[in-house]
Amino acid sequence: xxxxPLVQMIVFGVIGCAILIPLSLIVPWFPTEASRQAGNIHxxxxxxxxxxxxxxxxxxxxxxxxxWKFRLRPGDGRVDGPxxxxxxxxxxxxxxxxxxxxxxxxxxxxxxxxxxxxxxPNQMTVNVTARQFGFEFSYxxxxxxxxxxxxxxxxxxxxxxxxxxxxxxIHSFFVPEFSEKLDAVPGITTTLRVTPTxxxxxxxxxxxxxxxxxAFMRSTVHVISxxxxxxxxxxxxxxxxxxxxxxxxxxxxxxVPGSKGGGVTAGTSSGGS
Amino acid sequence: xxxxxxEPTAERPRTRVPLPPRLRAAGWYRAALFEVLGLGFAFxxxxxxxxxxxxxxxxxxxxxxxxxxxxxxxxxLVGIGACDYWLYWAAGRVTRPEDHSGHxxxxxxxxxxxxxxxxxxxxxxxxxxxxxxxxxxLLAMLIRVQLAKPGMQFLTPQQYNGVxxxxxxxxxxxxxxxxxxxxxxxxxxxxxxxxxxxxxxLNALSYWLLPLxxxxxxxxxxxxxxxxxxxxxxxxxxxxxxxxxxLFFSIGVQFAGFSSIxxxxxxxxxxxxxxxxxxxxxxMPLLVWANFSTSxxxxxATPFIAASQFFLLLDRALGFHFFDAFVGxxxxxxxxxxxxxxxxxxxxxxxxxxxxxxxxxxxVLATKSxxxxxxxxxxxxxxxxxVVLGFTVWAHHMFVSGMQPWIRIxxxxxxxxxxxxxxxxxxxxxxxxxxxxxxxxxxxxFALGFLTMFxxxxxxxxxxxxxxxxxHVSQTYFIVAHIHYVLFGGSLFTIFAGVYYWFPxxxxxxxxxxxxxxxxWLTFIFFNLTFGPMHLIxxxxxxxxxxxxxxxFAGWNLFISFSxxxxxxxxxxxxxNIVASWRGGPRAAANPWRALTLEWQVSSPPPVFNFDAxxxxxxxxxxxxxPGAVHGIFKSPTEARPVTAGTFGGLPSQETHPGPPGHxxxx
Numbered sequence: 057x058x059x060x061p062l063v064q065m066i067v068f069g070v071i072g073c074a075i076l077i078p079l080s081l082i083v084p085w086f087p088t089e090a091s092r093q094a095g096n097i098h099x100x101x102x103x104x105x106x107x108x109x110x111x112x113x114x115x116x117x118x119x120x121x122x123x124w125k126f127r128l129r130p131g132d133g134r135v136d137g138p139x140x141x142x143x144x145x146x147x148x149x150x151x152x153x154x155x156x157x158x159x160x161x162x163x164x165x166x167x168x169x170x171x172x173x174x175x176x177p178n179q180m181t182v183n184v185t186a187r188q189f190g191f192e193f194s195y196x197x198x199x200x201x202x203x204x205x206x207x208x209x210x211x212x213x214x215x216x217x218x219x220x221x222x223x224x225x226i227h228s229f230f231v232p233e234f235s236e237k238l239d240a241v242p243g244i245t246t247t248l249r250v251t252p253t254x255x256x257x258x259x260x261x262x263x264x265x266x267x268x269x270x271a272f273m274r275s276t277v278h279v280i281s282x283x284x285x286x287x288x289x290x291x292x293x294x295x296x297x298x299x300x301x302x303x304x305x306x307x308x309x310x311x312v313p314g315s316k317g318g319g320v321t322a323g324t325s326s327g328g329s
Numbered sequence: 330x331x332x333x334x335x336e337p338t339a340e341r342p343r344t345r346v347p348l349p350p351r352l353r354a355a356g357w358y359r360a361a362l363f364e365v366l367g368l369g370f371a372f373x374x375x376x377x378x379x380x381x382x383x384x385x386x387x388x389x390x391x392x393x394x395x396x397x398x399x400x401x402x403x404x405x406l407v408g409i410g411a412c413d414y415w416l417y418w419a420a421g422r423v424t425r426p427e428d429h430s431g432h433x434x435x436x437x438x439x440x441x442x443x444x445x446x447x448x449x450x451x452x453x454x455x456x457x458x459x460x461x462x463x464x465x466x467l468l469a470m471l472i473r474v475q476l477a478k479p480g481m482q483f484l485t486p487q488q489y490n491g492v493x494x495x496x497x498x499x500x501x502x503x504x505x506x507x508x509x510x511x512x513x514x515x516x517x518x519x520x521x522x523x524x525x526x527x528x529x530x531l532n533a534l535s536y537w538l539l540p541l542x543x544x545x546x547x548x549x550x551x552x553x554x555x556x557x558x559x560x561x562x563x564x565x566x567x568x569x570x571x572x573x574x575x576l577f578f579s580i581g582v583q584f585a586g587f588s589s590i591x592x593x594x595x596x597x598x599x600x601x602x603x604x605x606x607x608x609x610x611x612x613m614p615l616l617v618w619a620n621f622s623t624s625x626x627x628x629x630a631t632p633f634i635a636a637s638q639f640f641l642l643l644d645r646a647l648g649f650h651f652f653d654a655f656v657g658x659x660x661x662x663x664x665x666x667x668x669x670x671x672x673x674x675x676x677x678x679x680x681x682x683x684x685x686x687x688x689x690x691x692x693v694l695a696t697k698s699x700x701x702x703x704x705x706x707x708x709x710x711x712x713x714x715x716v717v718l719g720f721t722v723w724a725h726h727m728f729v730s731g732m733q734p735w736i737r738i739x740x741x742x743x744x745x746x747x748x749x750x751x752x753x754x755x756x757x758x759x760x761x762x763x764x765x766x767x768x769x770x771x772x773x774x775f776a777l778g779f780l781t782m783f784x785x786x787x788x789x790x791x792x793x794x795x796x797x798x799x800x801h802v803s804q805t806y807f808i809v810a811h812i813h814y815v816l817f818g819g820s821l822f823t824i825f826a827g828v829y830y831w832f833p834x835x836x837x838x839x840x841x842x843x844x845x846x847x848x849x850w851l852t853f854i855f856f857n858l859t860f861g862p863m864h865l866i867x868x869x870x871x872x873x874x875x876x877x878x879x880x881x882f883a884g885w886n887l888f889i890s891f892s893x894x895x896x897x898x899x900x901x902x903x904x905x906n907i908v909a910s911w912r913g914g915p916r917a918a919a920n921p922w923r924a925l926t927l928e929w930q931v932s933s934p935p936p937v938f939n940f941d942a943x944x945x946x947x948x949x950x951x952x953x954x955x956p957g958a959v960h961g962i963f964k965s966p967t968e969a970r971p972v973t974a975g976t977f978g979g980l981p982s983q984e985t986h987p988g989p990p991g992h993x994x995x996x
Contacts, residue, residue, distance in 0.1 A: 232870025243654025246731035
């Protein structure tokens with residue numbers, strides 16, 4: 057008789073999980089998955105959901121079951137509950153089990169992070185310059201010249217290293233479809249790695265409040281095939297001056313991506329890599 | 330500075346200028362006079378310095394405002410009489426020893442005077458904070474009007490940035506943090522059997538600092554260039570390049586910060602030194618434990634935000650280069666340093682805004698379930714664990730800030746570990762419900778609503794600890810959803826639970842139960858409809874702090890705005906209930922909830938000096954269900970002994986009582 061409430065609750069809990077876990081997984085949470093990193097992060101999120109829903113269901117089951125079974129009924133008057141002060145074994149269990157769960161999730165998240173930020177041998181460098189209120193992208197070329205563009209073009213399946221700089225306040229570079237973002241911080245160069253994996257046109261958003269124009273600090277990224285990218289790159293004028301504050305072509309040598317230069321923004325350290 | 334100027338004006342009138350007594354006595358007239366003096370002082374000192382330095386023009390609006398924002402509020406405090414005792418003492422004049430004439434409030438006017446009674450201050454604090462809740466709520470309504478549809482309407486981007494910055498700042502610094510201090514100010518001395526707080530005059534000063542901070546922040550809307558618009562985080566270098574309104578944030582935070590530091594010191598000394606005989610640490614109600622832990626956090630962490638804002642002020646007003654990467658000899662301002670210093674306060678601040686709520690929930694759940702708190706000691710220890718761990722996680726706000734990547738790993742681990750003591754608390758509350766006799770009235774509904782909402786906020790918190798996922802959602806609406814689940818679904822639900830729970834004690838009146846339940850259901854439903862969808866649009870990529878957004882988020886934003894308006898209206902039910910019940914509700918009994926803690930053993934509202942006889946604590950605070958159990962008795966320790974007959978040792982703190990979880994003296 058004493059155990060029946062537990063059995064009932066376990067049944068409710070299992071039913072709750074059986075309904076809520078699939079429900080939480082079929083919600084179209086993410087935008088298009090357009091990078092290798094995004095895939096890993098989406099999987100991580102689904103694992104987190106699967107781990108979280110049972111905890112939520114557990115709490116709700118106990119709350120709702122208690123409200124249902126143990127609420128004050130007419131005629132109960134001044135009855136009190138049993139004076140249960142604690143149960144050491146139970147307390148150990150609900151300290152150790154979450155700890156194990158946490159260790160598992162943290163380890164998994166760490167491996168995802170390592171994989172997402174791993175250096176690739178054939179990476180391509182793109183300099184991103186943020187200022188109030190726009191982005192400028194530049195592609196250091198093997199001949200020492202720099203191609204500058206106001207929209208971002210990336211070849212599909214090509215690991216890219218973004219070197220982020222800011223000319224004024226802190227900005228942030230975010231492509232929801234890539235699931236990656238990083239701040240562009242005045243004074244330092246920060247590094248972000250993305251491997252686009254799906255053709256398409258996606259928004260580039262500034263996500264760090266940067267002034268009145270923050271909401272309008274938008275650009276576009278076009279992920280195209282490697283051959284189309286090469287022809288796009290070749291069609292760009294290479295003799296355009298580098299954007300204000302960027303290191304000139306001289307200092308931005310091929311093979312030394314993001315090298316420090318004498319430009320106005322070149323800072324003291326290189327964050328990231 | 331205030332002393333120097335206050336002295337002559339206090340002395341001279343007798344001999345030279347015959348000031349009317351109204352202007353000499355502490356109060357609003359003198360406060361008004363002193364504000365004018367404060368403004369004059371600001372004009373004078375800046376003009377003098379600029380003249381000496383050959384800076385022209387001698388009168389600069391920026392410089393005067395910067396100084397006046399400090400001097401006018403400080404002069405006001407002197408004028409209203411918050412510093413009278415200390416100034417008299419410092420000047421060698423006869424001080425008035427505490428004759429308790431400042432205790433008690435006999436008409437509504439007494440709430441507008443400097444009063445040293447912790448119960449009056451508690452009500453002043455709570456009501457002032459709720460005023461700012463409604464201000465912050467109205468600003469939230471403006472935000473939702475702006476965001477109801479894509480396409481600019483209603484506010485300019487700069488105005489919009491100002492509105493959400495003030496919204497967050499007011500609700501964090503002027504509502505959530507002080508309202509807990511207010512509630513605890515009222516009930517904590519009663520709970521530990523003390524006649525008042527340890528430093529009543531300091532207590533009064535810390536209250537009067539609070540509205541000043543709030544008024545300074547709201548005044549920023551009048552500044553040329555509009556209110557501060559760099560978010561409540563005021564990241565440099567955006568904030569150092571902002572128009573004048575930014576100063577009102579940097580300086581307003583100082584007043585609010587001093588207010589919380591003074592109160593926290595007061596709580597710590599009160600809890601350590603003023604407990605009734607027999608009230609060992611492990612017989613303290615968990616609200617007292619919670620405020621003890623919170624006060625530790627406040628005292629250690631708050632100086633960091635004060636420092637960060639002074640750095641900003643120096644950068645802006647005097648051209649220092651703490652955070653300016655582009656000027657100075659070596660161009661070596663460090664932008665990220667601001668974020669580290671800021672979050673070193675502002676992460677512990679999250680627990681400052683949550684731990685007192687944990688205390689309230691423990692009180693409400695135990696009383697309303699008619700059962701002892703499950704695992705009392707672990708509840709107390711988990712609070713302390715959160716205090717310690719709370720200082721080790723600040724950089725999880727900076728996973729995408731560009732700081733050294735390796736720092737992220739330890740911060741992810743410590744952040745996730747905090748879920749363990751928090752989980753212990755949640756599970757212990759659940760076990761407290763189990764097999765109790767649940768009284769499902771308004772305070773209990775809010776407590777149960779809190780359990781649900783806070784669990785969701787905690788889960789999204791653990792998700793955010795996972796660096797790769799955080800990289801995707803940080804600075805998006807997912808964050809907005811998370812903090813509102815923690816601060817609204819978490820803190821505000823505990824505040825509502827606490828206000829309803831102690832309303833009979835504070836006012837001597839009962840609230841309307843039906844309106845209370847209506848308030849709960851409206852809040853609970855429309856809270857979830859407002860902030861639930863924000864998780865989704867955040868993951869889909871809608872950034873936070875934007876006055877404009879992509880067309881694809883239009884549907885959800887309209888839905889959210891609609892829900893938010895009803896959520897806003899639901900607070901009017903609360904307001905009406907509280908005002909009407911306070912004015913004409915039925916008289917409350919001394920102990921309507923049949924609670925055991927000491928504050929319920931005195932009349933409602935309590936007598937001016939709290940206890941006619943010093944209580945003696947003879948057992949744990951939550952001995953519900955133990956036949957004949959009492960927490961405190963109103964007899965001296967020697968008289969008290971025969972009552973707890975049986976075997977006991979000498980000192981009252983070592984007396985045992987059948988079944989308390991922590992009966993050993995904890996000192």
